[in-house]
Amino acid sequence: MRPTQTLLGGGADIPLGKHNHYLGGWGAFGGMPQKGIVTYGVAPNRQKPLAGAMHDAIFNTWRRFSSQVLYFAPPMIAGYYLMNWAIERNHYLNSKAGRV
Template structure:
């Protein structure tokens, strides 16, 4: 007779994809696993900033060029409006401006 999964797994969980029992939740280390390969690189052999400056320049340019048409035209428009308003205010508060609009 074939035992059920609950009996084979100790009641803690199902048998894995390849029929291997991994152990209960948080209690790994049951039967040895086969076919699991992991590769690591020593911490002193890693270069965490490799290509960071190059990527920063080109990524910044890509993002800026994609968004510039959304903020540049309104910014230019409002700059010229503010410049015109400042010049107009200076004129209206000058001697010539007061003389021209003295009746109003």
């Protein structure tokens, strides 16, 4: 025979648990362990998502830059000197001395 709510001490408005056992009031300790309760936490490596980001950004940027600089620096330097020569040549040819 199953005990009634009054015999369990819970009154008529407190529901029974999954297996017809009174689980206790909110925050009551010492009752039967409740099943299906999920707790969430934050992993230690996720508590500070930007920890060390500035340090890593500086050194990672330098590593990537130094590995690629020989691919883009020589053409940039050659282009700069070529444009500088062309501008100076244009100024000379459009000057009084260049027209003579």
